[in-house]
Every structure is written in C-alpha cells, then in structure tokens.
Amino acid sequence: MPDTQPAQRPLHVVVLAAGKGTRMRSSVPKVMHPFAGVPMLGRVLDTVSRLTPARTHVVYGHGAEMVRATFADVGAHWVLQAEQLGTGHAVKQTISNVPDAALVLVVYGDVPLVRAAILEALVTAADGGLAILTAVLDDPTGYGRIIRNQVGAVRGVVEEKDATPVQATIREVNTGFLAAPASLLGPWLSRLDNKNAQGEFYLTDVVGLAAGDGILVTTQEAKDIWEIRGVNSRAELAELERHYQRCQAEALMDAGVSIADPDRFDVRGGAVTAGRDSHFDINVIIEGPARFGERVTIGANSVIKRTEIGDDVVIHPNCVIEDAVIGANSIVGPFARIRPGTRLDDRVHVGNFVEIKNSELAVGSKVNHLSYIGDSSIGRDVNVGAGVITCNYDGANKYRTIIEDGVFVGSDCQLIAPVSIGKGATVGAGSTITGDVPPDTLALARARQQHVSHWRRPRKKKN
Numbered sequence: 001m002p003d004t005q006p007a008q009r010p011l012h013v014v015v016l017a018a019g020k021g022t023r024m025r026s027s028v029p030k031v032m033h034p035f036a037g038v039p040m041l042g043r044v045l046d047t048v049s050r051l052t053p054a055r056t057h058v059v060y061g062h063g064a065e066m067v068r069a070t071f072a073d074v075g076a077h078w079v080l081q082a083e084q085l086g087t088g089h090a091v092k093q094t095i096s097n098v099p100d101a102a103l104v105l106v107v108y109g110d111v112p113l114v115r116a117a118i119l120e121a122l123v124t125a126a127d128g129g130l131a132i133l134t135a136v137l138d139d140p141t142g143y144g145r146i147i148r149n150q151v152g153a154v155r156g157v158v159e160e161k162d163a164t165p166v167q168a169t170i171r172e173v174n175t176g177f178l179a180a181p182a183s184l185l186g187p188w189l190s191r192l193d194n195k196n197a198q199g200e201f202y203l204t205d206v207v208g209l210a211a212g213d214g215i216l217v218t219t220q221e222a223k224d225i226w227e228i229r230g231v232n233s234r235a236e237l238a239e240l241e242r243h244y245q246r247c248q249a250e251a252l253m254d255a256g257v258s259i260a261d262p263d264r265f266d267v268r269g270g271a272v273t274a275g276r277d278s279h280f281d282i283n284v285i286i287e288g289p290a291r292f293g294e295r296v297t298i299g300a301n302s303v304i305k306r307t308e309i310g311d312d313v314v315i316h317p318n319c320v321i322e323d324a325v326i327g328a329n330s331i332v333g334p335f336a337r338i339r340p341g342t343r344l345d346d347r348v349h350v351g352n353f354v355e356i357k358n359s360e361l362a363v364g365s366k367v368n369h370l371s372y373i374g375d376s377s378i379g380r381d382v383n384v385g386a387g388v389i390t391c392n393y394d395g396a397n398k399y400r401t402i403i404e405d406g407v408f409v410g411s412d413c414q415l416i417a418p419v420s421i422g423k424g425a426t427v428g429a430g431s432t433i434t435g436d437v438p439p440d441t442l443a444l445a446r447a448r449q450q451h452v453s454h455w456r457r458p459r460k461k462k463n
Contacts, residue, residue, distance in 0.1 A: 009103040010054035011123060012182065016090050017041050017109030018061030018081040023233040029063030031109035032070065033237060036244055037268025037287055040231065041067065041109040045074055048107060050116040051123070057094040058109075086200030087176065092189040100183040103127065106203065107177055113227045113240060119177070122220045126179035129216040132157075132207060133177035135228050136221065143173035144204050146219070154217040156208030161197035174204055175228040184215060248272070252280075257292075260300075275311065299333065307338075310346070327363075362405070374398075375417065379405035385429065387412040404439070 021030025031041035041058075048056060056074070060067045061081040068078055079093045091106055098104055105123055107114065118133065125131035132154070134146055144157045145167050157174045158167050180188075188206040196202060210217050222228045231237045242263070249262035256276030259265050265280060269287040274280075275294030284298050287305040292298075296309055299317030309315070309326045316333030323340035330348045332338065341358035344350065348361045351368030359376040367373055369386035375398050376390050388409050390401040399417035403409070407421050410429030421427065422439030431445040 009101060009127065009181065010099070011051060011105060012098045012102045013048045013051065013053045013056045013105045013107060014091055014094050015041070015044060015048065015056060015058045015076075015107055015109050016087060017044075017067065018059050018084055018090055019110070020062040020084070021110070021232065024237075025234070029067055030231065032063065032066060033231070033234075035112040035231075035237065035241060036266075039070060040112045040237075041071065043112045044107060044109050044114065045071065045076070047114060047116050048105075048119065051105070051119060053105075054102065055098075057097065059090045059093060086194065086198070087203035088189060088192040088201035088205060091185075091203055092192070092201070095182065095186045095189055098182045098186075100181075100186070102182045103179060104182050104185050105177075105179045108230060110232075111175075111177075111228065111230045113229065113244060114177070115224075115227050118220065118222055118227060122177060122179045125218045125220050126181070128181065129218060130180045130184070130207065130210040131178065131218040131220055133175045133228065134172055134219045134221050135175055135225055136172050137225060138171070140171050140173045143175075145170040146172040146174055148172075153211070154207060154219060155211045157202075157204040159196065159198070159202060159204065174207075175222060176203070176230075177228070178203070178206070180206070180210070184210070269306070281317070293328065302333075316352075373401075376401040376403065378403045379407070379423070381405060382407045382409070384409045385411035385413070388415070389413075390415045390417060392417045 017031045019030055024030050024033065032039045035043055056076045057079055058076045059079045059081050061084055064080060077097060081090050081093055103123060103126060105119060122131050122133055142160060144159045145163055146154060147156045147158055149155050188209045191209055192201045192205050194201050207217055226243050229240060231240060245266050246262055248267040249259050249265045252274055253259055255274060257274045258279040260281045264282045266285045267288065270289035272286050272288045272290045274292035277294055278292055278296040280298045281300040283301045285303045290304055290307050292309045293311035295312045297314045299315055301317055302315055302319045305322040307321050307324045310328035312329045313326050314331045319333040319336045321338040324338045324342040326332065326344050327346040327348060329346055330344050332350045333352065335352045336350050337355045339357035342356045343360045345361060345363045347364045349366040349368055350356060353370045354367050355372045357374040359373050361378045362380040364380055365378050365382040367384040371384055371388045372390065374390050375392040382403055391414050392398050392401065401415050401417045402420040404421060404423040406424045409427045412430050413427050414432045416434045419433055420436045422437055424440040425437045426442045427433060428442060428444040431443060433443060433445055437443040
C-alpha cells in the first residue's frame with residue numbers, strides 16, 4: 001500500500017539575536033555574554049541543532065562583526081537587522097529565505113535554558129496552524145498576556161505596555177517562542193503595523209491575525225519557568241547561571257558524587273560525567289567535556305578543563321588541569337599545573353608547584369617538587385628530583401626530552417633538549433645535561449667546588 005502519511009515539513013529555525021541589551025551596560029552584545037562558559041547565543045544554537053533543522057537563520061545587529069566572527073563555523077544563514085524595529089520586523093527579514101513548504105520555529109538568543117524537548121513539542125503542535133509557547137507565572141510582570149475568549153480559544157496577545165488594568169491581571173503569558181508554516185507566517189508578517197506603545201512591529205501580533213483568519217492557535221505550556229526566562233541585565237544573567245549550576249551539581253549528586261557545597265561548584269562548556277563515591281570540594285570549576293572515574297577526590301579551588309581522570313585519583317587543592325589524561329591511582333598537587341597534551345599513566349605522582357606540558361609519564365613515575373617538564377617522554381618508575389627543568393625551547397624551536405625507565409634525576413638539574421637519558425641512568429644533582437646519557441651510568445656535569453680564602457662580601461659605602 002502507498003504511504004498515506006503526510007510528508008514532514010522541512011524545519012527552518014529563526015534565532016533572534018540582534019538586540020544591544022542596554023541594561024547590560026556593556027560594549028559586548030547581550031547574546032555574547034558568557035553563560036556556563038560559552039556565549040548565550042552558542043548555547044541556543046547548540047540546543048536548536050538537536051532538532052536537525054534544514055536551515056538555521058540568525059538575525060543579528062548590534063556587535064555584528066563580533067557575533068559573526070565567533071560563530072563563523074556554525075553554518076547558519078546570517079541576516080542583518082540594521083535597524084531594530086521589533087521582533088516582527090526581525091523575523092520578516094528572514095522569511096524571503098524560507099520556502100513556503102517549511103515550518104518556521106522562532107527562538108531567542110538570550111534565553112539560554114530553553115530545552116530541545118519543549119521546542120520539539122512546539123514544532124509538532126504547529127503543523128497546519130500556529131503554536132505558541134506559554135507559561136503561567138505568579139508574577140507576570142514584563143510579559144505579554146494571552147487573551148482567550150469565553151470558550152478558552154486564544155484570540156491574541158497583548159503586550160504589557162498596551163494592556164488594560166484587567167488584562168494586566170492575567171497570569172498566562174506569552175514567552176515569544178512560536179512555530180508556524182512559512183506559507184501562513186509570511187502573509188501575517190506583511191500585515192504587521194507598529195501602532196502600539198513602543199512603536200515597534202510585534203511578532204506577537206501574528207497571534208491575533210491567525211485567530212482572525214480562523215487558524216487554530218495551539219498553546220504549549222512550559223512547566224519549568226527557568227527555561228523560558230530571558231536575560232536583560234547582569235543580575236538576571238547571574239541568577240540564571242546559579243540556577244543552572246545548582247542543577248548540574250544536583251545531577252552529579254544523584255549519580256553518586258559528593259559535592260561539599262553545591263552553591264560553590266561550577267560546570268561550564270560540555271558534558272561532565274563522574275563515577276560513584278567521588279568527592280568535589282568547594283570552589284571546584286569543571287569545564288567539559290570531562291570524565292571522572294570512581295572514588296576521585298578533587299581538592300578545593302581546582303580547575304579541571306576537558307580532562308579524563310581515572311579511578312581513585314587524588315587532585316589536591318589549587319591545581320589547574322587542562323586537556324589532559326590522568327591515570328588511575330595517581331596523585332596531583334597541591335598547586336600543580338597540568339597543561340594541554342599531558343598524559344599521566346597509572347600511579348603517577350605530581351607534586352607541589354610542578355608544571356607539566358605536552359608530556360607523557362609512564363606507570364609509577366614521580367615529579368614531586370618545583371619542576372618544569374615540557375615536551376618530554378618519561379618512562380616507568382622514574383624519579384625526577386626537586387627543581388628539575390627540561391629546557392625544551394631555544395628561543396625559536398622546541399625539542400623533546402626522553403627519559404627511559406628507572407632513571408633517577410637529582411635535584412636542580414637542567415636537561416637541555418634534545419636529549420635522551422638511558423634506562424636505569426642517574427643524573428647527579430645540580431647537573432646541566434647537554435648530551436645523551438647512556439643506560440646504567442652516572443652523569444655529572446658541574447664545576448668542581450672551590451674555596452677562595454680571605455674573600456669578603458661587598459659592603460655598602462658609608463656616607
């Protein structure tokens with residue numbers, strides 16, 4: 001039998017991101033202010049991408065160069081709204097680029113917590129008519145009110161500045177999100193006028209036009225009011241950020257992680273997963289994607305970025321770890337910095353005031369005090385003493401240091417790359433090594449100690 005199901009309409013998403021955000025008191029466009037480590041617009045674009053739209057149109061205006069440069073790789077169709085004449089005017093700029101067969105979803109670049117699930121429901125409800133996202137608020141101040149007739153059908157939306165005292169008491173509000181077939185939305189947009197208190201072309205006026213044309217207006221209610229809240233000031237941005245961070249903390253705690261103080265814990269960027277019985281102390285910041293094994297301990301004031309950490313690892317306080325892999329049963333810190341490209345195998349110890357960059361340390365090796373290890377490959381069971389430096393940069397080029405299994409490097413040595421220390425070798429404290437060291441040998445490179453008799457320290461001259 002032939003398929004009698006109607007063909008699915010291609011989805012076109014319009015993201016409104018042209019506003020200046022006057023109350024932000026900033027030279028940065030409002031949608032570019034960071035939320036959970038990424039610009040608000042970035043979070044919204046990521047959310048709508050989960051709907052797999054045929055095309056995403058971004059209406060931009062204030063700070064145009066910055067906005068486009070930041071999201072140059074997202075593959076969006078960019079539409080410049082040179083004059084901000086209202087939301088209806090903004091959507092109208094895009095409609096000529098949308099085929100009549102498409103379904104249009106309008107979202108906002110300054111509403112960072114909106115979920116893909118509620119947008120999907122809105123799109124489903126709009127096939128053949130107009131669907132709007134609403135919410136019922138205890139305090140509807142600032143929102144347009146939903147106007148219904150005696151049988152409950154939606155007749156329109158009135159903005160707060162245009163509402164009568166009776167209309168202002170309505171608690172059901174319009175969030176601004178809507179979906180409609182392009183073949184209907186285009187003509188409605190062409191009929192908008194700016195005869196209102198703000199002198200703008202309101203997108204919300206299409207609701208009244210739809211109802212007047214006898215088109216069914218469907219409402220989809222957002223139960224979680226946080227996901228429909230926009231950002232108009234730095235205080236509102238901070239309030240939404242804390243709500244989001246609390247949700248991230250609660251999700252991790254539900255998975256079996258202990259968090260010393262959920263109000264002093266931040267997750268930014270991509271997804272973070274953690275195994276059971278891990279413990280995060282206060283002021284821990286995690287920038288995902290990041291993955292933690294079971295029974296991991298992260299000390300206070302540590303910053304972990306895009307890192308994979310194995311089971312039973314201890315990160316002592318005040319460490320910064322970025323783009324790295326930390327093997328099981330390893331210990332890092334306190335006050336250690338693990339830079340990009342570093343891979344620590346199992347049971348590696350990295351101590352206080354140690355910096356490691358673009359290096360591998362094999363099982364059981366230790367760098368415990370005040371050292372810099374850069375562009376190095378370190379074998380198993382190596383001990384690197386205090387104050388050791390791999391001198392990997394000659395001012396123009398970087399070179400690699402190779403330290404094989406079982407090597408002991410004494411304190412305060414400089415290893416001038418490119419250089420290789422053979423298996424089982426020992427480097428005496430205070431040595432400057434400029435050539436390869438054979439296996440199972442002792443390398444010493446320091447001047448013979450001298451004593452100068454009758455030597456006096458310089459003294460200040462008296463006036």
